[in-house]
Amino acid sequence: MISNAQFKALAKKYGTPLYVYDVSVMERQFKALKVAISYEPKRILFAIKANSNLYILKLLRDLGVGFDAGSPTELFLAKKAGALANEISVTGRNFSRQELEYIIKHKTYFHADSLSQLEQVGKLAKGAEVGVRINPASGAGHHAKVVTAGMHNTFGIYYKDVNKIKEIAKKYGLKIIGVHQHIGSGILGVDSFFAPTETTIKIAQEFENLRYINIGGGLGIPYKPQDKSVDVKKYGIWISKKMKELSFVLGKDILLLLEPGRYLTGQAGNLLMEVTSIKKTPAGELVAGTNSGMTHLIRPAMYGAYHKVDNISNPNGRKQKVTIVGNICESSDVFAKDRQISFISEGDLLVIRDAGAHSFAMSSRYNGRLLPAEILIQGKKDKLIRRRDKFEDFLPR
Template sequence: VQINIDNISILEQFGNIYPDTPVCVRINPHVMAGGNRKISVGHIDSKFGISVHQVPHIMRVVKNTGMHINGIHMHTGSDILDIDVFISATEILFNTATEFKDLDFIDFGSGFKVPYKEGDISTNIEELGKKLTKRFNSFCKDYGKELTLMFEPGKFLVSESGVFLANVNVVKQTTSTVFASVDSGFNHLVRPMMYDSYHHIHNISNPKGRERYYSVVGYICETDTFGSNRRISEIKEGDTLCFNNAGAYCFSMASNYNSRYKPAEVLLYNGKDYLIRKQETFDDLLKNQVIVDLE
C-alpha cells in the first residue's frame, strides 16, 4: 500500500514513528482547475495537499527524521476543460520534484472531463499526452532517473459506461411546469443537487415520442431536482427514464437518507445481463443497529 500524506503534522508524526517506510506527499500547486469551485481542489483555499510554498518545511521534516519520500502527488480538480491550466500545474510539480533526490514516481491525479450532453467538450487526452510526454521525458533526463508517471483517471474511464434507470410514479401539471416524479432521489444520484451536475435524461419507454418540457424530480422530502425544463420524449406514468453518465460517483455516493433502499446494480456483458448487487431491503437498514435496554 502506497501511503500518501497531505499534512505536515502527520508527516512529522509518521517520520518519527516509521522513518524507513517510503511515503508520497500531496502538493497543493495553488491552481484553480475544474468544472466549478465545488470540485476544484488544487487552489489556495483548498483543504487538500501541502502548499507548494511549504516545501522547505517538508524538507526540514525529511532531514530531521531521515524519512524517505518516494513520490509526489497532486490533484487539481474534476472536469478539467483547459489542458494548459493542467500543464501549468504539472510544471509546478516538476519544479517541486527537483527538491526530492530519490523519487520513484510522480502522480498527477486526474480530473479529465467527459462529455455529459450533446455538443459537450471533453479533455483532449491526445494533445495532453503529447505535451506531457515530451515534458516528462525531458524532466527524467535532467533528474538523472527514469520515474513512473501516474494518473488516476477513474471517472474518465467509467462515467460513460454506466446508466441509471428510474420509473416515473407521477406526472404532475402545475401552472409553471410539468413534473415527472420518479421512484428515486438524491439518495441514489446526488451529483445534480450537490454539484449542479448535468446528467442527460431520456425516456426509453417512448424514445421517438413528441418532445415536451419536463422537470424531473425525486421522492425525497427536500427539493431533489434531477433536471429542470428538459426536453424529453412525452412521459407517462410508468415510463422508465434513463440517466446517462452514471458509471462514476453515483452508486458510490448513494445513501439511505429518508430510510430509502440503495438500488440493484446490473452488469451488461456480451449481450447478457448479470445481477452484481442486490437491491437493499428493510432488513439491510436495520442490520447494524444495536438494541439497547434502557431500564
C-alpha cells in the same frame, strides 16, 4: 451502446431503479488513455471513490489498472480486487493514528496531505519511504466544490513549503520518493493541467530520492450536449514530453502515475427509473416524479450537474418541457429542470446517462430509501453485481 430493448428487458428482469454498467465503454476509455500517453514507465490507477463496486474494480484490474485509494476502506477494496502494493496509491485527508498505521503497514505509494501528517508518519515509521501531496496553488474543476488546489484550498502541502518537507524528512530519516498532485475533477480543457503540473514537476526535482510523480486525476467527460470530449491525445503528448525531459535531467526513469476515475467509468453507467406520477405545479410547470431520487444520484442536487435523460418507453415521441424529480422529501431532489424530453406518461422508463462515476458511490439511505441494484453488461450477458436493498438492511447489525 446498450439498446432501449436491452434496458426494457433489464428493468423487467431486475426491477427499477437500477444501475446498469457497460463493460465495453470502460475498455474503450482505458485503451484511449493508455495509447494517448506514450511515456514509459507509467501506471494508470483508477480512483476508487468514483465507483467502488468490487466487480468493477476486478474488471479494471484485469485490464491492467491499479488503484487510487482515498481511505483505508478503499485500500482494502484495492487489495481485494487483486492489486499489489506497488499498484496502489493512497492519498487522503485527516487520517487517524490507527488509519495511518494500517496504511503504512501495506507499503503502498502513500502521500502525506499535510506537514502535520508527514510528521505523524515520521513518528510511526522512522526511515520510511513516503510521498507528499503538493498544492501547486492553482486548480480547476467542473464546479467549485471539486476544485482541490489553490491558494484558499485545504488539500495538499503548499509548494513553497518544500523546505519544511525536507526538514521533517531529515528529522525522521524519511525518504521522499514521490510527489503527488490532484487539482480537481471533471476537467475538459487540458490546458488547465499545464501550469500546476509544471509547478509540481519543478518541486519534485528538489528530492534526491525521487522515483515517481503522480499527476492525479481530473479528466472529465462530456455531460452536456455542447460539451466536447477531453483531448486526451493532447494531454498525453504534453505529459509524455514533460516526463521525458524530467527523466533526462535527473538521469533516471521516473515513473508516471495518474489517477483517472470519472474518465474510465463515467460514461459506462446508466440509471434506470420508472415514472410514478405526472403533475403540474400551481405555476403550470409539468413535473414527472420517479421511483429514484437524490439518494441514488446526488450530483444534480449537490453540484447542479447536468445528466442527459431519455424516455426509452417513448423515444420518438414529441418533445415537451418537463422537470424530472425524485422521491426524496427535499426540494433539491431534481434530476432535470425544464428539459425537452419525449412525451412522458406514468409507467414510462427513463434512463439517466453518464452515471458511472460519483453516482452510486455517493448514494445513501436517507429518507428510508433502499439502495438500487447494480448490473454489469458484458457482451450479451448481464450480471447482478450488487443486490437491491431490503427493509432489513436498515436494522441494527
